[in-house]
Amino acid sequence: MKKTFTFILVLTLCMLGTSVKTFAEVVPAPAGRWTFDDVSNLLKCDEGSLTIQPAIIPGNKQVQEVATVADANILTADGPLEDNKAILVPKASSLKVVRASGAAATRNYSIMIDFKVESNAGYNSFYQTSETNNNDGDFFLDKGGVGINAMGGYGGNIESNKWYRLIIVNEGDMLKGYVNAKNVISLTKDWATRWEIDPYGFYLFCDEDGEDNDIYVAEVAFWEQALSAEQIIAYGNIKTNEFLDIAGDGFAKLFNEDFFTITVNANSEITFTCPDWIIPIDVTPFNG
Numbered sequence: 001m002k003k004t005f006t007f008i009l010v011l012t013l014c015m016l017g018t019s020v021k022t023f024a025e026v027v028p029a030p031a032g033r034w035t036f037d038d039v040s041n042l043l044k045c046d047e048g049s050l051t052i053q054p055a056i057i058p059g060n061k062q063v064q065e066v067a068t069v070a071d072a073n074i075l076t077a078d079g080p081l082e083d084n085k086a087i088l089v090p091k092a093s094s095l096k097v098v099r100a101s102g103a104a105a106t107r108n109y110s111i112m113i114d115f116k117v118e119s120n121a122g123y124n125s126f127y128q129t130s131e132t133n134n135n136d137g138d139f140f141l142d143k144g145g146v147g148i149n150a151m152g153g154y155g156g157n158i159e160s161n162k163w164y165r166l167i168i169v170n171e172g173d174m175l176k177g178y179v180n181a182k183n184v185i186s187l188t189k190d191w192a193t194r195w196e197i198d199p200y201g202f203y204l205f206c207d208e209d210g211e212d213n214d215i216y217v218a219e220v221a222f223w224e225q226a227l228s229a230e231q232i233i234a235y236g237n238i239k240t241n242e243f244l245d246i247a248g249d250g251f252a253k254l255f256n257e258d259f260f261t262i263t264v265n266a267n268s269e270i271t272f273t274c275p276d277w278i279i280p281i282d283v284t285p286f287n288g
């Protein structure tokens with residue numbers, strides 16, 4: 001007979017066994033992190049020292065930096081939480097992440113984007129490594145998944161009007177996409193330098209022939225290194241007002257690994273069924 005338990009709590013962390021290797025992982029500070037919360041300075045860098053510049057895409061195979069977010073028609077918008085605002089980046093607009101002076105070309109990096117789209121039916125380009133925007137973007141939303149046609153694959157299940165945390169990791173000849181800390185696509189590249197980031201930096205939400213659409217962005221971060229799967233899980237998921245948010249592989253980790261994480265809103269009630277070998281405990285006094 002299986003047992004069903006109901007909890008009212010802010011955060012429950014269940015760990016089976018003694019391994020806590022993921023939570024012991026040290027996540028490096030990003031070279032740049034932007035939350036877009038300051039409406040008087042939308043592109044202020046909240047962590048690190050890099051800058052983001054607004055840009056527009058005036059035509060095919062073109063990109064042009066502009067002076068202000070208003071020039072790029074970028075607007076402040078509601079984010080996943082009341083105190084976590086976002087920006088709306090229209091289809092013909094872009095953001096340029098400027099790397100540090102003296103940076104070298106690299107094929108090892110990580111890009112995080114907290115995003116929402118009103119429709120998952122069309123293309124959204126997440127980033128572009130070509131400084132002149134003269135070829136396809138380098139990672140897309142399409143067919144309800146993330147990836148790129150040039151390498152033959154999309155993964156994940158991206159729904160319309162729902163917030164997600166995407167982390168793109170490029171390590172040598174391998175390109176990976178993580179959605180809400182879960183690896184949904186891994187692609188080996190035949191022409192690896194295509195995804196190399198040059199010293200100037202890279203563009204976000206930019207494609208050479210308009211395969212892009214409006215996108216809401218609540219946070220962006222960039223690391224000058226390839227994050228590991230354990231570091232990505234340890235970094236955490238985007239926080240939303242949704243009823244239940246399960247990190248990584250969710251309940252599957254209860255059966256396959258040493259832990260799982262459940263995040264719920266304050267005073268939210270959740271009910272789930274555990275296998276027979278779970279011994280029930282009284283968690284009534286637990287409030288966080």
